[in-house]
Amino acid sequence: MLILNKLHRAAGDLLALIFPPTCPVCNATLSEGEQVICNCCRVAMPMTGYIGRIDNAMERRLWGLVPFVQASALYFYIEGSPYRRIIHAFKYGSKWRLARDMGEWLGGEMARSHAFESVDVIVPVPLHPLRRMWRGYNQSEYLAEGVARVLKRPINHHALRRTRYTTSQTRHSKNERWDNVHGHFATRRGASFAGKHVLLVDDVFTTGATICACAEAILRVAPDCQISVVTLAVSQREVADLF
Ligand SMILES: [Zn+2]
Numbered sequence: 001m002l003i004l005n006k007l008h009r010a011a012g013d014l015l016a017l018i019f020p021p022t023c024p025v026c027n028a029t030l031s032e033g034e035q036v037i038c039n040c041c042r043v044a045m046p047m048t049g050y051i052g053r054i055d056n057a058m059e060r061r062l063w064g065l066v067p068f069v070q071a072s073a074l075y076f077y078i079e080g081s082p083y084r085r086i087i088h089a090f091k092y093g094s095k096w097r098l099a100r101d102m103g104e105w106l107g108g109e110m111a112r113s114h115a116f117e118s119v120d121v122i123v124p125v126p127l128h129p130l131r132r133m134w135r136g137y138n139q140s141e142y143l144a145e146g147v148a149r150v151l152k153r154p155i156n157h158h159a160l161r162r163t164r165y166t167t168s169q170t171r172h173s174k175n176e177r178w179d180n181v182h183g184h185f186a187t188r189r190g191a192s193f194a195g196k197h198v199l200l201v202d203d204v205f206t207t208g209a210t211i212c213a214c215a216e217a218i219l220r221v222a223p224d225c226q227i228s229v230v231t232l233a234v235s236q237r238e239v240a241d242l243f
Contacts, residue, residue: 025041026040036102046076047075048074048234050073051072068229069197072231074106076235097142100143103143103201103232104146107147107149118226119197120154121156122144122198123156124144125140126138126185144201186217193221195225197225198226201229202229203231203232205229205233205235
């Protein structure tokens with residue numbers, strides 16, 4: 001096992017030598033000590049400051065829809081911003097390791113805030129099996145894995161499923177997004193959420209339609225459970241009037 005680990009690390013070092021890691025935002029080669037994102041981009045990152053902040057704009061966006069305990073996101077997804085490349089890289093560019101690294105960053109901020117300590121289980125927002133097969137993975141699973149590693153909570157990849165194949169949410173207007181996902185999620189037989197605090201994890205929060213549809217599916221089978229949500233980014237446009 002030790003030899004395998006050493007070989008794995010050596011292969012990783014060799015790959016890093018041939019293909020040095022680059023910053024997904026500005027594409028500069030990362031210097032020694034820089035992790036995931038270069039220091040310049042890290043300092044200028046449009047962080048939300050929502051994690052651990054009660055009644056933040058994302059929570060206000062969800063008021064009256066589904067009773068969430070907490071809702072937070074790490075940074076703002078802004079039209080035309082180079083920071084959108086982080087999401088695009090793991091969603092469309094096969095950079096699944098980046099999703100896990102960003103999940104660890106997100107999990108670190110959550111741990112520091114102590115706001116998510118009552119979470120029992122982490123559930124990534126599922127893709128439809130066809131879309132998952134086409135992409136090869138579900139980016140939200142890797143984000144959730146990163147969060148779970150830091151928070152040291154179990155992750156359940158299979159508790160929730162997407163029952164209908166729908167077109168990408170990005171192509172729809174605000175109202176269409178709700179219709180596009182409403183009632184399209186269900187819990188798997190045997191998934192037990194009763195009395196638990198479930199943390200839903202997704203990549204981007206826009207209207208909240210997908211997250212609410214997932215929460216409704218869970219609350220249908222376990223009305224006494226509590227649900228929180230965390231996403232890597234939140235569309236600034238969607239919460240701009242709620243600061
Ligand atoms: Zn950079």
